Amino acid sequence: MNWVREFYSVSGGWWAKADAKVTDRDRHRLSLLRNHGGSAGRVLELGSGYGATAMALAQAGYEVTAVEISDRADYFSGSDRDVAPGSVTVYKADFYEVRLPGQFDIVCYWNGFGVGSDADQRQLLGRIESEWLRPGGIALIDVANPLVWAGWDGDEERLSADPDAGYDYELVQRIRFDPITCSAIDTWWEASKPDSKISQFLRCYTPADLMLLLSGTGLTLTGIVAGDHALPPSPHPGLDALLRDRHEYLAILRRTADA
Structure with a gap:
């Protein structure tokens, strides 16, 4: 995965003037997080890019830890942090290696899951389950749709x-x-x-493939969001959002509470 830092740093420079600020996309992600993860708590955002979504969450009162490997992290200005009722702590680091304090109520990974091999994804899911997500917590992960x-x-x-x-x-x-x-x-x-x-x-996964990938990780797929549809992970023949419309879907994962 040696390409990751360069790709996101170079492309980040192309789009920073337009995208390194809170937009409707970030407010939509906030809405998804509220609807499926709750209205308060500690949030870990993996692959946080410019930090715009982290900022939107902090403005809504969440305590956010953001991890970004590329130079996109450099666009998050210290002055922005002072206006939020919540908080943002940014780590410019590889989330396969970074060590973070405490556990989180919600882990989110927007528009990035699938970088690397199946083994890489399982390693990341293992860290989410064993290190970062509290028992009973929820992970919200955008997954590339192969169809x-x-x-x-x-x-x-x-x-x-x-x-x-x-x-x-x-x-x-x-x-x-x-x-x-x-x-x-x-x-x-x-x-x-x-x-x-x-x-x-980007390794792409159908929901069925994702459930196979999750086997043994301690995380369970409890729902998917495709377009305007929030659905249980059960058969839905002819669902246009997954067949033709949406290049990614949101996977809702839960950590099984410790006995």
């Missing part, structure tokens, strides 16, 4: 610069999908620098 990513295989898109909106770079994105490993290869480059490409590699 949609596979449909994007071969797509290439050119994104024009929009300086007024904070997007200073003209970029190109190309997507490939490996059906053997069920992984998306998401490649980006500046249009003026076609020889300087960066890629992220």
